[in-house]
Amino acid sequence: MVKHDDYMTPFSAWEDVSAYIPRHLTLWQGFYGDGTSGAHLTELGFDVIHEDVDFFTHDLGECVVTNPPFSELPRVLARLRELGKPFVVIMPCSTLTTRYFRDLFQDIQVIVPRRRIQFRKLVDGVEVPSGRGSFDCLYFCWRLGLPRDVVFLNKDVIRRKLKKIIVIPSPSSTSF
Numbered sequence: 496m497v498k499h500d501d502y503m504t505p506f507s508a509w510e511d512v513s514a515y516i517p518r519h520l521t522l523w524q525g526f527y528g529d530g531t532s533g534a535h536l537t538e539l540g541f542d543v544i545h546e547d548v549d550f551f552t553h554d555l556g557e558c559v560v561t562n563p564p565f566s567e568l569p570r571v572l573a574r575l576r577e578l579g580k581p582f583v584v585i586m587p588c589s590t591l592t593t594r595y596f597r598d599l600f601q602d603i604q605v606i607v608p609r610r611r612i613q614f615r616k617l618v619d620g621v622e623v624p625s626g627r628g629s630f631d632c633l634y635f636c637w638r639l640g641l642p643r644d645v646v647f648l649n650k651d652v653i654r655r656k657l658k659k660i661i662v663i664p665s666p667s668s669t670s671f
């Protein structure tokens with residue numbers, strides 16, 4: 496069976512949730528894809544490890560922030576449980592009702608995106624139209640201590656929270 500796991504996360508999906516990702520921890524973008532996801536998180540000001548290594552045999556960073564291959568979710572979740580680190584992981588909504596998920600994570604919190612995430616689909620490294628193939632996904636969060644178990648993202652909340660967190664120095668205040 497051909498696995499279609501090459502769905503890259505767009506910048507907007509990380510930007511929207513960035514106010515809830517811990518800034519004091521080193522992140523591990525555990526699934527490399529084409530490498531853009533780590534670059535997006537770096538651009539958002541996070542300290543990120545994003546290396547092209549096997550997720551299942553490595554243990555990097557302090558908080559896993561990633562979008563895993565959906566065809567491997569039972570294995571990915573078992574490994575996340577084993578690692579025991581806090582995480583923000585993008586997965587289909589339907590994951591929540593699977594038995595393997597509930598057996599591992601009863602104490603999950605979720606962030607609901609403000610719109611369906613439009614992943615960039617790659618086939619043999621080449622971007623192709625993703626069509627209607629996108630999945631409805633949530634950000635599954637563990638051990639992050641979110642204010643509520645279900646957080647709905649909307650534009651105003653994102654803008655307000657980002658304003659508080661990202662203080663961009665004006666060119667005149669930067670001295671070299």
Ligand SMILES: C[S@@+](CC[C@H](N)C(=O)[O-])C[C@H]1O[C@@H](n2cnc3c(N)ncnc32)[C@H](O)[C@@H]1O
Nearest residue numbers: 500501502503504526528532549550562563564
């Ligand atoms: C859904 S894509 C997401 C890529 C990237 N994390 C992002 O957010 O854009 C998942 C990627 O994981 C890769 N992958 C599959 N098994 C892996 C493994 N054992 N270790 C590391 N990467 C793996 C797949 O090739 C695929 O490109």
